Amino acid sequence: MKNLLRDLRAERGWSQADLADKLNVSRQTVNAIETEKYDPSLPLAFKIAEIFNMKIEEIFIPNHRK
Amino acid sequence: MKQTMQRYMINFRPAFVWGVIGLATIFASGWLFQSAVLRPTLRILLALFPLIPAGLFLFYLIKGIRGLDELQQRIYIETATLTFIVTILLTFLFGSLQRAGLYTAKWDDIGNTMMFVWVCIYLLNDWRYR
Numbered sequence: 001m002k003n004l005l006r007d008l009r010a011e012r013g014w015s016q017a018d019l020a021d022k023l024n025v026s027r028q029t030v031n032a033i034e035t036e037k038y039d040p041s042l043p044l045a046f047k048i049a050e051i052f053n054m055k056i057e058e059i060f061i062p063n064h065r066k
Numbered sequence: 067m068k069q070t071m072q073r074y075m076i077n078f079r080p081a082f083v084w085g086v087i088g089l090a091t092i093f094a095s096g097w098l099f100q101s102a103v104l105r106p107t108l109r110i111l112l113a114l115f116p117l118i119p120a121g122l123f124l125f126y127l128i129k130g131i132r133g134l135d136e137l138q139q140r141i142y143i144e145t146a147t148l149t150f151i152v153t154i155l156l157t158f159l160f161g162s163l164q165r166a167g168l169y170t171a172k173w174d175d176i177g178n179t180m181m182f183v184w185v186c187i188y189l190l191n192d193w194r195y196r
Contacts (some may be wrong), residue, residue: 026136
């Protein structure tokens, strides 16, 4: 699944560690999501959407959708 | 990396302590079996004694894993599953080697192999998500 996490984080000037602190996860998890090696669970996806004040589908894009 | 390591250290410190105590009791009981003449009841109690720290190790290990975030939990679960499968296969291999008269495995070999396999698979799994 593709996502805009890296761009959204960069827009706000946050480091991966900053975002990891806000989400209460490790920096490794944030990095794995950004590099699309790992798709977050639904609760974590909701938390990410809440932090960026966006909808889940605006941040995460399924591979079949362009 | 530093934050992840700190999280690991905090979550797994009690498990680590009980693991070390467990290993120490295993070695101590093994040493006592060889160096002292003990009554059968005492031998049974001494042989079962390491189960107490081992049980506490397991309890704190599970508690530590539950305190990790979802990706780290996934890494641990994948590692445990693969280690289990590889250890079973290696146990069959030890059996085959024994039947062929090439190598007689000891009980400790299985435990040591399992720990070695765990570390290798964990490092590999952790690297996958970096």
